[in-house]
Amino acid sequence: MRIALVYDLRDEYRGLGYSEEEIAEFDNVGTIDALAGALEELGCEPVRVGRGQALAARLVAGERFDLVFSIAEGLKGRSREAQVPALCELFDQPYLFSDPLTAAASLDKGVAKRLVRDAGVKTPSFAVAEKSASELAGWTDFPAFVKPLAEGTGKGCEAASLVNTPEELEAAATRVIERHKQPALVEHYLPGREFTVGIVGNGDDARVLGVCEILLRENAEANVYSLHNKELCEDIVIYAPATDPEALLAGACALEAYKALECRDTARIDFRSDANGEPYFLEANPLAGLNPWHSDLPILAAQNGIEFTALIGMILDAGLARYGMARPGTERLRRTA
Numbered sequence: 001m002r003i004a005l006v007y008d009l010r011d012e013y014r015g016l017g018y019s020e021e022e023i024a025e026f027d028n029v030g031t032i033d034a035l036a037g038a039l040e041e042l043g044c045e046p047v048r049v050g051r052g053q054a055l056a057a058r059l060v061a062g063e064r065f066d067l068v069f070s071i072a073e074g075l076k077g078r079s080r081e082a083q084v085p086a087l088c089e090l091f092d093q094p095y096l097f098s099d100p101l102t103a104a105a106s107l108d109k110g111v112a113k114r115l116v117r118d119a120g121v122k123t124p125s126f127a128v129a130e131k132s133a134s135e136l137a138g139w140t141d142f143p144a145f146v147k148p149l150a151e152g153t154g155k156g157c158e159a160a161s162l163v164n165t166p167e168e169l170e171a172a173a174t175r176v177i178e179r180h181k182q183p184a185l186v187e188h189y190l191p192g193r194e195f196t197v198g199i200v201g202n203g204d205d206a207r208v209l210g211v212c213e214i215l216l217r218e219n220a221e222a223n224v225y226s227l228h229n230k231e232l233c234e235d236i237v238i239y240a241p242a243t244d245p246e247a248l249l250a251g252a253c254a255l256e257a258y259k260a261l262e263c264r265d266t267a268r269i270d271f272r273s274d275a276n277g278e279p280y281f282l283e284a285n286p287l288a289g290l291n292p293w294h295s296d297l298p299i300l301a302a303q304n305g306i307e308f309t310a311l312i313g314m315i316l317d318a319g320l321a322r323y324g325m326a327r328p329g330t331e332r333l334r335r336t337a
Helices: 010-015 029-041 052-060 080-090 100-107 109-118 166-180 227-231 245-260 296-303 308-322 330-336
Strands: 002-006 045-050 067-070 126-129 144-148 184-188 194-200 207-216 237-241 266-273 279-285
Touching: 002 029, 002 052, 029 045, 029 308, 045 052, 052 067, 052 080, 067 080, 067 308, 080 100, 100 109, 100 279, 109 126, 109 184, 109 245, 109 279, 144 166, 166 184, 194 245, 194 296, 194 308, 207 245, 207 296, 237 296, 245 266, 245 279, 266 296, 266 308, 296 308
Parallel strands: 002 045, 002 067
Antiparallel strands: 126 184, 144 184, 194 207, 194 266, 207 237, 266 279
C-alpha cells in the first residue's frame, strides 16, 4: 500500500526567506522521519512527496496513491488547510483527515464557533473585527483575549493578547490586523482550566483518546498557551492527564464539537473552563500536529497507553475504512475474526 506523505517543511520555507513566525506551523524532518517509520511498521510504503504543489504535479502527471497522508498546512489564506484535500478530491485521490469544508470552517475560528454553538456546545462570547478595531467598539466582556481569526500553533497569541480595557482591546486587535493581515477574533477570557482533547474515528466509532490539561510553569508566558510557550513546551509546559469529572465533561463536549464540525479520522479540540468549572469550546484542530515528542495529540495519546505507531495506525485505519479499504495484513484478520 503506497501512502503519499505531503507536508510543509520548515527548512524549505526558511530557505525561501520566510520568517520563523510564518513557518511556525510547518514540520521538521524529524516529524516526517517518524511518520514514515510508523507507516513502514504498519506494513505500508511511505512516499515522501513534499508540499501540495509537488503532489499536484504528480497527480497531473497521472501518478496515484492508495492514500494521501497530508499534514500540509498551506501558506496563505483562511482555507489553506483545505488546499490539499480539495486537490485530492479534484483528482479522485483517496486521502486522510477532514474534507475541504471542515478544514476551512475549522481554521476560521469564528465560523467554527458558530457551528459548534448552534449544535449546543458552549463557547465564550466572541466577535470578529474584519478590517478595523473600531468594529469592536461595543465590546464589554472583559477580561478578553484577542488573536488572529485563522492561525494555529499559537501564532499571534502573546501576553498582550489578554486585555482588560477598551483601549487595550483596540491596540491588540489593531496589532493582529496589521501584523497578520487578517481579521482579529476577540473572545471572553475564561479563568478556569485549559484542556486539549484527542479524538479518533468516524461517525459512531469516533471516540475520545484522552483529555490533557495544559499547565504553564512559572517561567512560561503567563495565562496564554502562546507560540512562545508551544515552541518551548518541553521546558515550560506541563501536559497533565486529566480524568476528573470536569475533564471528562470537556471530553464529552469535544466529541460533540467533533461531530458538529464533521471532522474525520482524527482531531484535537481545545476547551477552557469558566469560574464554575464548566468547559467551553475554544477551537478545533482537524489537522493536529503529529510530532511524536512535541505535539499535543501524540503526547496525550502516549499518556493513555497509545504509542506513536499505534496512534498512526488508528488514524490510518479510520481513513481507510471510509473508502472500504484496509491495511495489508488486516483484511485477512477481519475475514477470519
